[in-house]
Amino acid sequence: MEDGFAASRLFSQGYSYTYDDVIFLPHYIDFPTDAVSLSTSLSRNIRLSIPCVASPMDTVSEAYMAAAMAALGGIAIVHSNCTSAQQASIIRHAKSLHIPIAPSVAFASPQDVLTAPPQGRYVFVTESGTLPSKLVGYVDCENLKGEEVKIFDYMRDCKSVESVPWNHDLGKIEAILEEKKSDFVVLERDGEVVNVLIKEDVERLKGYPKLGAGTVGADGEWMVGAALGTRESDKERLEHVVKAGANVVVLDSSQGNSIYQIEMIKYIKKTYPQLDVIGGNVVTMSQAQNLIQAGVDALRVGMGSGSICTTQEVCAVGRGQATAVYKVSSIAAQHGVPVIADGGISNSGHIVKALVLGASTVMMGSFLAGSTEAPGAYEYKNGQRVKKYRGMGSLEAMTKGSDQRYLGDTAKLKIAQGVVGAVADKGSVLKFVPYTMQAVKQGFQDLGASSLPMAHDLLRSGTLRLEVRTGAAQVEGGIHGLVSYEKKSF
Numbered sequence: 001m002e003d004g005f006a007a008s009r010l011f012s013q014g015y016s017y018t019y020d021d022v023i024f025l026p027h028y029i030d031f032p033t034d035a036v037s038l039s040t041s042l043s044r045n046i047r048l049s050i051p052c053v054a055s056p057m058d059t060v061s062e063a064y065m066a067a068a069m070a071a072l073g074g075i076a077i078v079h080s081n082c083t084s085a086q087q088a089s090i091i092r093h094a095k096s097l098h099i100p101i102a103p104s105v106a107f108a109s110p111q112d113v114l115t116a117p118p119q120g121r122y123v124f125v126t127e128s129g130t131l132p133s134k135l136v137g138y139v140d141c142e143n144l145k146g147e148e149v150k151i152f153d154y155m156r157d158c159k160s161v162e163s164v165p166w167n168h169d170l171g172k173i174e175a176i177l178e179e180k181k182s183d184f185v186v187l188e189r190d191g192e193v194v195n196v197l198i199k200e201d202v203e204r205l206k207g208y209p210k211l212g213a214g215t216v217g218a219d220g221e222w223m224v225g226a227a228l229g230t231r232e233s234d235k236e237r238l239e240h241v242v243k244a245g246a247n248v249v250v251l252d253s254s255q256g257n258s259i260y261q262i263e264m265i266k267y268i269k270k271t272y273p274q275l276d277v278i279g280g281n282v283v284t285m286s287q288a289q290n291l292i293q294a295g296v297d298a299l300r301v302g303m304g305s306g307s308i309c310t311t312q313e314v315c316a317v318g319r320g321q322a323t324a325v326y327k328v329s330s331i332a333a334q335h336g337v338p339v340i341a342d343g344g345i346s347n348s349g350h351i352v353k354a355l356v357l358g359a360s361t362v363m364m365g366s367f368l369a370g371s372t373e374a375p376g377a378y379e380y381k382n383g384q385r386v387k388k389y390r391g392m393g394s395l396e397a398m399t400k401g402s403d404q405r406y407l408g409d410t411a412k413l414k415i416a417q418g419v420v421g422a423v424a425d426k427g428s429v430l431k432f433v434p435y436t437m438q439a440v441k442q443g444f445q446d447l448g449a450s451s452l453p454m455a456h457d458l459l460r461s462g463t464l465r466l467e468v469r470t471g472a473a474q475v476e477g478g479i480h481g482l483v484s485y486e487k488k489s490f
Helices: 063-072 084-096 170-180 199-206 233-244 259-271 285-294 311-315 321-335 348-356 402-406 429-446 452-460 471-476
Strands: 022-024 052-054 075-078 106-108 122-126 135-140 163-165 184-189 192-198 225-228 248-251 276-282 298-301 339-342 361-364 379-381 384-390 420-424 466-468
Touching: 022 348, 052 063, 063 075, 063 084, 063 429, 075 084, 075 248, 084 192, 084 233, 122 192, 163 170, 170 184, 170 199, 192 199, 225 233, 233 248, 233 259, 248 259, 259 276, 259 285, 276 285, 276 339, 285 298, 285 321, 298 321, 321 339, 321 348, 321 452, 348 361, 348 429, 348 452
Parallel strands: 052 075, 052 361, 075 225, 106 122, 163 184, 225 248, 248 276, 276 298, 298 339, 339 361
Antiparallel strands: 022 466, 122 135, 184 192, 379 384, 384 420
16 A cells, blocks of 8 residues: 655656655654654764754854854854954854853944944943953943943943853852842953843843753863865865864855865865864765765755755756755765755754755754844834845855855856845744754654654655645645734744
8 A cells, every 4th residue: 555655756756846845744653742852963973962053154153143053952153254263253252152142232342432222221342342352341321311422431340340250150140140239240251251141131041941951062162163165265264263163164165066175175184184074065966975075074955945045046056955955865874974954944844854854954044044143133124123134145245255155256257146135033043943843843753753863764765755745735735715814833
């Protein structure tokens, strides 16, 4: 009695399928949802508690995202659309955020002038105007007068400021705030401020789902990844990020099957043999085979599937993400190389599909953009609170250096392979990622898989069956037939 299709048959018919094109048929349940384990491998030597990776994009992954993702049991890859010194500083900052919460206060330098009311009651003044940096004072915004305010004129000294070491836990900080009757506490490392927490931040963190042990390295600090290019100058960047403590590097290219990447993989493995290298991006088995032979410790899969990526439209190359993940995973599994499904993730169902089709982790950009931890300031558009989100192939991003990702940094004419947009405020990843993972566990339960290896075995044995969804089936599978509705996932 045969129902549906085995993956090997479905993905050998010459069609390029996206996640929405396919649907799994339910299997047999003999375990509770909480019995599902989502622990997985990012690369040959790095284990994660959850299969989530933040994409190396300059509107997604900097210090606060890296700390939060590691605290959740995932990892973030810090983007390289900045100088190597700046990237190294972001990595060091992320590793110093023992309490992984983005501050709800503003920062400025002594020379700054405020032209608009800042967020919150306090502005903390550092030498650089950012973190990490040496604290020189703070401003109580209740005392500000006038439209243009010079920070220096209102700055108070640090004598009354409560400072604690960066690795204090939340309980100790809460006790200090209560004992000293203070509104805030400053966390310092090596003489620099790495974070400032106010009472509201502590209460907010306590209200999120409980965190586990997180993704921690041998040194007891958060694990953080770093993106690199394949140019000669990236060898110097590699040295900077390794010294800063990067635990894994990603060779960030839209088309990874190149002589440039293969040579860089060999250079890294020779120079830093203990450092895991993630290669990509690839979408075919032959691309994957070349990088596996070069020595990669994981493969990043996806080309043109991101919400802000226009590579398939502009260059006429790429592949539907469901097909790409299945095909590359098939060859990678034979060599013990984990696969990262990069792009095309907009809901928990897409994560389930990516993982069951063979990926070990999913890399997300738009899914995490707009969160509290994403870089950038919130603004309002048409009454909605949003943050900027841009593709690294957009002209705006390429002017800062990301054009080498598309092998276009030496080209006379710049051609965009991405756009600039905005995404709605999602709140903190510390809240919505745990709920998303619970939804993924429910998907695995429906498929009768209590772990990622079990899901992969069920797929490859032909036990799990799939079908292609027609356009009408996709409409039916979503919300339909309502005049209006409000969608809340948790």
